[in-house]
Amino acid sequence: MTAPILVVRNLHVRFPVKRGFFGRTVGHVRAVDGVDLTIRPGETLGLVGESGCGKTTLGRSIARIITPTSGEILYRDAAGADVDLATAPNYELRELQRQVRVVFQDPFSSLNPRMTLLQIVGEPLRNHGVATGSELEDRVAGMLQRVGLSPKYLHRYPHAFSGGERQRVNIARALILEPRLVIADEPVSALDVSVRAQILNLLRDLQDEFGLTYLFISHDLSVVESVCDRVAVMYLGRLVEVADTGDLYTRPRHPYTEALLSAVPRPDPRLRDSGRRIRLADDLPDPADPPPGCTFHTRCRYAVAGTCDVPGGAPVLAQTAHGHRAACLRTNELDLAGIEPDPV
């Protein structure tokens, strides 16, 4: 197995909760609460979870948009040296941010409406002193072509484009610096279903072409199934299950994953009512005051009092099968339903 490109160790991100006139800190929201994660070069790792579980915060800490509270984010650069992104000083970070790039979720707010495509996509090249003048224009034009936009759009402004086209611009901006790791933060969730597939295919093609590694953040399990090699499931700031995509979808080892999978729409009408639909209680517990024991026990249908809600007895992510890890106290007792592979 090749050495991982990114190793996240015991990462914590806490946001202070402030109240009152003087902004007194009354508590902390544990957005990311002790995450361990490994990304191997060339793979696409999916990060899934419901809204508010901290998956975007995790992605943003890796890109150092947010400075993590504690923990390590070890990035192995092209020369093979490990750098800790969590503590890298600004001058080093600037260089690292060339190699780790982000594709944002919202194609409308992530492009500056006052700049042309040439300016937007060329900005990283310009700032890093890679290219200027006509060379910069040539490179931007070439990149636009790679993502499927005509170079004649160079001097247009973003408002002239559709959501899918804007997302292509976003991808072009992320890739123009020849990064190694791309954090795609829900890159397709703001797009029409018809455009989604095009963008996913584009991402896949570009991965093959440039040897990219993706951290693919999404809440859409069908999208994740189609693009990811491995999937990490996140709940309330923690990883609850990490496994290869096929393995996770057919044999989930965590009740939360099972519930998520049961909500995936089945395209085949004959299968529509075959699976059990598991409904979770609507309320995600307050991340500033997580429940004791297993944080999922408040919504888990397999939770057993005295086992799952013991303070201090939180489950850790443990190996259950080869390459399959889950954080559930009862994982070996349960027989959880996954999704049957689509009959061909």
Next chain:
Amino acid sequence: MTDLTSPAPLHEPGPPPEPPPAATEAAEERPKGTASQRSLVWWRFKQHRLAMAGLIVTGFIYLVAVFAGFLAPFSSSTFNADYTYAPPQRLHIVDRSGGDWDWGLFVHGYRSVVDDETLELTFEIDESQKIDVGLFVKGDEYEIFGLIPWDRHLIGPTNPDDPMYLLGGTRTGHDLLSRMIHGTTVSMSIGLVGVAMAFVLGVTLGGVSGYVGGKTDLAIQRLVEFFMSVPSIPLWLGLAAALPPDWGSMQRYFAITTILAVIAWTDLARVVRGRFLSLRNEEFVTSARLDGSSRRRVIFRHMMPSFSSHLIASVTLSIPGMILAETSLSFLGLGLQAPVVSWGVLLQDAQNIRAMATAPWLLLPGLCVIVAVLALNFVGDGLRDAADPYKR
């Protein structure tokens, strides 16, 4: 795929991009997708009829302000004590008194009449007297832009000593028209200079407040609230009364402007802060930082253009307030003092009811204020509506 040491080159030159649209192409014919923000704003602004009218009037007023010395028949200090409260004369183009058509500009002279009952001295137009008026006549010396000395005036009596009061005379026998034109320079420039000062203060403090946030924001916002809570007229009065009386007119002018700016910056600071706060969390600002832009570049290149048009609009909207403030201060006698003339100083003459009854034309500077303020407000409104051409 895992060969990371030699990533595929990303910049294989594709077909060369098409050249940018030729500069000779008319702006309107370019596709909308390539139009710059400025042209989009201008297109939107042009559709606003009232704003266009306001722009023309404002432009005209500023032209008058710049070329005041040339446009005014007399200098602001020229007066003739024999003609106090002289009524307005009509400017004639043709003289038919001789029976035939005698072309040429002229006005009639005055005849003084003593009222039998009140023994008050009033003036009447004497149609038998004819004072020739010419264009580009020699008159009082002045300096264009304060630099080039000249003595030609657009209009004036051929003999500079003849009385000509197209809009009437003041209590001291000054020509009201000339004084109003000279007052335009002062009144309109005080708006600009004051707003410029307020702009610097407001943008700096508001920008720091919004971009830095936290405790700094808290402190600056409390300061703004303090300034907003002080009633402005008493504060102006207090500050203006504190000015040393022996200051020259220029010093006084700048002191008054500063006083006005000290109060006017708060609105602008709020606007700028709000914009910074809302933009700070926009993803395109985050991505600009990730793209390696320096903090300076993020602020000036990525954030500022997004609200520069809003800034221009709110600056335009604050000029009328400045003009009104100066007018009210001067009207109350605490603003600018003679020999400097502004519309407010001129309106001082219209303070008592008897002067207004005998010489109602003394209210004309008030009309100037109204026209200028309305025009600027229309322009500001139009700019505000056009400021964001991307929103429909």
